[in-house]
Amino acid sequence: MDAELVIVGAGPAGLAAAEIASVHGLNVIVLDEQTKPGGQIFRQPPEGFRVHSWMPDSIYREGKSVLASASTRKNIRWLLGSTVLGTFAAGSNGENSNRIKVVVDTGVLIEEIQTEHLIFATGCHDMAAAFPGWNLPGVMATGGIQAFVKSQQIVPGERFLFVGTHPLQLIVADQVCQAGGHVVGVVFAQQFKRMLSIIRNPFTMLRFSGKFLFLAKTLYRLRNAGVPVSFQESLVRANGDLQVSSIDIASISLDGIVQKNESRRVEADRLGVCYNFLVSSELARQSGAECEWSSQAGGWIVRHNQWMQSSVPGISVAGEVTGVAGADAALEEGRLAALGVLLKKGVLGSTAAARLAEPVRRRLSNINAFAGLLRELSYPGNLLNQLLSDETNICKCEGITAGDIKKALAENSCISSGSAVKLISRTGMGLCQGRYCNYPLTKAIAEYREASENEVGPFTAQFPVKPVLIKKITHKPDEPA
Amino acid sequence: MRNYDVAIIGGGVIGCASAYFLAKAGVSVAIIERGQLNAGASGRNAGSLHFQLEHRLIHNETHLKAQLPHLIPLTLAAIEQWNTLEDELSCDIGLSMSGGVMVAETSEQIRLLERKAKLENRYGLAVELLSAEETLARAPYLGETVQAALYCREEGHCNPRLLTPAFARKAEALGADFFTDTAVMGLDKVGAGWNVSSRIRPGEKASERLEIRAEKVLNASGAWAHEIAAMANIHLPIFPVALMMSVTEPVPVFLKHMVQHVGRKLSLKQVEDGNLLIGGGWSARLQQHAGKWISNAPAKLSLDALKSNLGVASEIVPAVNQLHLLRTWTGITGVTADQLPIVGQVDQTPGFYVAAGGSGFTFGPLYARLLSEEILTGLPSEALQPYSPARFGHVNMYMGN
Numbered sequence: 059m060d061a062e063l064v065i066v067g068a069g070p071a072g073l074a075a076a077e078i079a080s081v082h083g084l085n086v087i088v089l090d091e092q093t094k095p096g097g098q099i100f101r102q103p104p105e106g107f108r109v110h111s112w113m114p115d116s117i118y119r120e121g122k123s124v125l126a127s128a129s130t131r132k133n134i135r136w137l138l139g140s141t142v143l144g145t146f147a148a149g150s151n152g153e154n155s156n157r158i159k160v161v162v163d164t165g166v167l168i169e170e171i172q173t174e175h176l177i178f179a180t181g182c183h184d185m186a187a188a189f190p191g192w193n194l195p196g197v198m199a200t201g202g203i204q205a206f207v208k209s210q211q212i213v214p215g216e217r218f219l220f221v222g223t224h225p226l227q228l229i230v231a232d233q234v235c236q237a238g239g240h241v242v243g244v245v246f247a248q249q250f251k252r253m254l255s256i257i258r259n260p261f262t263m264l265r266f267s268g269k270f271l272f273l274a275k276t277l278y279r280l281r282n283a284g285v286p287v288s289f290q291e292s293l294v295r296a297n298g299d300l301q302v303s304s305i306d307i308a309s310i311s312l313d314g315i316v317q318k319n320e321s322r323r324v325e326a327d328r329l330g331v332c333y334n335f336l337v338s339s340e341l342a343r344q345s346g347a348e349c350e351w352s353s354q355a356g357g358w359i360v361r362h363n364q365w366m367q368s369s370v371p372g373i374s375v376a377g378e379v380t381g382v383a384g385a386d387a388a389l390e391e392g393r394l395a396a397l398g399v400l401l402k403k404g405v406l407g408s409t410a411a412a413r414l415a416e417p418v419r420r421r422l423s424n425i426n427a428f429a430g431l432l433r434e435l436s437y438p439g440n441l442l443n444q445l446l447s448d449e450t451n452i453c454k455c456e457g458i459t460a461g462d463i464k465k466a467l468a469e470n471s472c473i474s475s476g477s478a479v480k481l482i483s484r485t486g487m488g489l490c491q492g493r494y495c496n497y498p499l500t501k502a503i504a505e506y507r508e509a510s511e512n513e514v515g516p517f518t519a520q521f522p523v524k525p526v527l528i529k530k531i532t533h534k535p536d537e538p539a
Numbered sequence: 540m541r542n543y544d545v546a547i548i549g550g551g552v553i554g555c556a557s558a559y560f561l562a563k564a565g566v567s568v569a570i571i572e573r574g575q576l577n578a579g580a581s582g583r584n585a586g587s588l589h590f591q592l593e594h595r596l597i598h599n600e601t602h603l604k605a606q607l608p609h610l611i612p613l614t615l616a617a618i619e620q621w622n623t624l625e626d627e628l629s630c631d632i633g634l635s636m637s638g639g640v641m642v643a644e645t646s647e648q649i650r651l652l653e654r655k656a657k658l659e660n661r662y663g664l665a666v667e668l669l670s671a672e673e674t675l676a677r678a679p680y681l682g683e684t685v686q687a688a689l690y691c692r693e694e695g696h697c698n699p700r701l702l703t704p705a706f707a708r709k710a711e712a713l714g715a716d717f718f719t720d721t722a723v724m725g726l727d728k729v730g731a732g733w734n735v736s737s738r739i740r741p742g743e744k745a746s747e748r749l750e751i752r753a754e755k756v757l758n759a760s761g762a763w764a765h766e767i768a769a770m771a772n773i774h775l776p777i778f779p780v781a782l783m784m785s786v787t788e789p790v791p792v793f794l795k796h797m798v799q800h801v802g803r804k805l806s807l808k809q810v811e812d813g814n815l816l817i818g819g820g821w822s823a824r825l826q827q828h829a830g831k832w833i834s835n836a837p838a839k840l841s842l843d844a845l846k847s848n849l850g851v852a853s854e855i856v857p858a859v860n861q862l863h864l865l866r867t868w869t870g871i872t873g874v875t876a877d878q879l880p881i882v883g884q885v886d887q888t889p890g891f892y893v894a895a896g897g898s899g900f901t902f903g904p905l906y907a908r909l910l911s912e913e914i915l916t917g918l919p920s921e922a923l924q925p926y927s928p929a930r931f932g933h934v935n936m937y938m939g940n
Contacts (some may be wrong), residue, residue: 059938132605146839146840146841146842147839159842161842170842215647231869285786406694440741456812469708470576470707471705471711471717472550472572472575472576472707472717472719473576473704474575474720475575475578476721477575477578478575478576478577478578481577481578481582481700482577482700482701484700484812487786487865487866488862488865489865490863491866518837518868520864520866520867521840521845521867522864522866522867525788525863525864525865526863526864527860527861527862527863527864528787528849528852528853528859528860528861528862528863528864529853529860529861531845531846531849531864532846532849532850532860
């Protein structure tokens with residue numbers, strides 16, 4: 059199988075790229091793990107579900123229209139429910155070949171797709187903050203709770219508490235309320251004053267009025283529903299035997315220290331945690347794309363040029379994977395990446411490409427200004443380090459604790475890179491391949507060794523980026539599956 | 540300028556183990572490693588302890604007959620050392636010596652096993668040829684195509700994640716100095732010793748120089764030992780080769796042996812944590828730039844080789860097919876012109892030692908111990924004699940100092 063352009067990820071970035079590329083006549087294959095396009099943000103109800111007035115808010119309007127438009131294009135082939143495992147150079151000698159082999163687990167078999175142009179629009183995922191009790195059933199990523207509510211109107215629990223630093227928790231708390239759930243509180247680590255100080259700048263307010271209006275409306279609805287929203291507080295631990303039953307919350311002093319000894323207890327059976335998002339850059343890294351560290355924008359983000367091309371010829375990136383900036387930025391980056399591909403293929407001349415890119419870049423720069431503010435506002439700083447105790451698992455898959463990591467660093471004075479710590483400690487060697495622990499581990503090593511995160515470096519991302527049944531790989535084409 | 544008795548180049552198992560044996564004898568040692576410790580083949584191989592002659596060594600039988608009288612005494616010494624290594628290092632290195640089977644699927648392969656068994660037993664390595672029934676009784680996880688197996692009681696595996704760091708910690712505690720992220724740029728023979736010039740964090744703007752004066756230099760830089768040798772004006776016939784290894788998800792222990800194949804490329808074992816490690820010498824591809832190997836770049840994985848490797852593994856141990864592949868990685872090891880390791884002092888450059896090439900994980904700790912003795916006493920080791928660089932003396936006739 060081959061295509062002129064392969065796009066991995068059918069979220070806003072992937073959809074926008076697919077729409078532009080297909081309008082200009084390219085044959086495009088779009089791959090996604092979900093069974094429907096839309097990504098996390100425009101998560102569609104599954105087959106057989108009818109959701110009354112799906113995602114009605116106006117901020118979702120543009121994304122929904124791109125989704126609708128891309129869905130009708132004839133020259134886009136959708137390979138949904140498919141997991142991309144990695145890429146290889148298609149030629150026998152990688153350097154002399156400009157074709158890329160994309161290896162895909164389609165569910166039953168492994169398929170290989172060849173292309174000269176690939177866009178990774180692989181998005182981001184919730185940061186799984188590690189704290190005592192984080193592996194109790196009932197502790198969820200707030201984004202995960204949203205996924206249930208958004209696509210299926212399912213309220214996955216009785217009493218919800220949301221803690222974190224990201225304004226998304228207001229939106230999800232509101233969505234849970236509207237779907238009939240009971241929210242017992244929303245807890246922000248930031249001072250309300252600091253949040254206001256960013257928003258209070260009249261210029262900022264004016265420029266991003268739509269966003270703030272949306273947040274203000276949400277806050278208003280929550281207050282009306284009697285949901286307490288508190289600031290300058292942090293979770294300390296989640297308690298429970300078989301599942302979470304209560305959460306200890308403590309205030310944060312003015313110098314940022316969690317007052318763990320003076321905690322209050324909140325009864326809840328669902329804890330939504332939302333501190334930040336981590337980019338899903340493992341496919342880009344497995345393909346050899348250079349990354350750089352950003353604590354605020356999601357960890358190991360992929361480097362790119364003005365046409366969203368990565369350091370690997372033929373591979374572009376778009377959306378959250380370049381740094382978490384939200385769906386609007388992802389749409390624009392997807393468009394830019396597609397224009398870059400069209401330019402490189404010669405479908406567009408440089409003047410035409412620049413002309414089409416100009417308004418996209420203008421909008422993107424505006425959106426990025428807001429995304430920067432939001433990142434600054436929601437960055438938890440060293441708060442998460444304070445939540446770790448030596449017994450807390452950093453790597454859930456392999457059961458490696460923060461204390462194990464400190465011990466490994468103390469005993470092995472020469473070891474300072476992320477991959478070397480992974481090797482000696484097994485952190486990141488489990489089923490998730492470091493998707494969740496690479497971020498806290500990078501920060502832990504950097505802090506312990508007093509080095510920069512870029513010196514520590516990411517885990518080497520290996521094929522397959524997600525586990526695959528060996529039978530699918532050893533299967534011979536002439537045998538039945 | 541810092542002064543040491545011995546400068547060791549390379550922070551893999553041979554370098555770190557040599558540092559330990561030398562430091563233990565009271566010698567001052569510096570280890571210079573261009574990346575992180577254990578980041579090369581020592582930490583990337585599949586951890587097999589091969590005591591039977593491996594697939595790659597028995598490919599050429601004439602060759603085999605010539606090598607056996609030398610290899611088996613060394614193997615016996617290695618077995619003895621592995622038996623005491625956990626005590627010596629006083630930590631867990633994931634060592635398991637619960638036996639290994641080398642399987643055969645055809646009558647021709649069985650005949651090869653028979654001849655191999657005869658030779659190995661004659662020279663003192665106890666191996667037992669098992670019939671199809673005996674094989675299945677002892678290793679019920681093997682597939683139906685297995686017709687026979689050669690069983691070696693001492694074979695097994697050790698965890699490559701843990702072995703080299705354990706040696707490094709011991710060496711450091713005994714006073715060895717480690718310089719990591721430090722690349723050797725030049726070796727100069729001055730007087731009776733060597734000036735070793737290095738760069739700390741060579742890729743960065745703030746890179747600093749490190750100047751070391753050492754009486755002796757040990758080149759333990761593995762696949763790239765020829766590059767370090769060139770700095771001493773010496774040719775070493777060591778060639779980098781890239782291989783791949785894979786690991787599966789963990790499952791309850793069902794496979795207690797190290798499994799090899801006499802006619803196909805396979806090594807398979809289950810580690811303490813329950814994961815299966817699959818290897819056996821399947822190729823990856825070294826990266827090139829302008830027609831030259833890039834010595835610092837990771838090798839590229841080949842999908843076809845991965846399919847073949849997993850294919851062989853799942854034919855010999857059918858349960859493999861039902862497992863999830865977690866990850867596949869590549870590593871670069873060195874092979875020599877005659878497949879045997881090169882261990883000893885280079886005649887043309889007194890004070891310049893090398894230990895590289897050939898079953899470096901199974902035999903690395905032994906090479907390190909024997910060569911350290913040679914460095915300490917100045918007397919060539921009897922057991923290492925067949926592996927001396929002198930056998931390639933002809934390529935260095937016009938080289939050296």
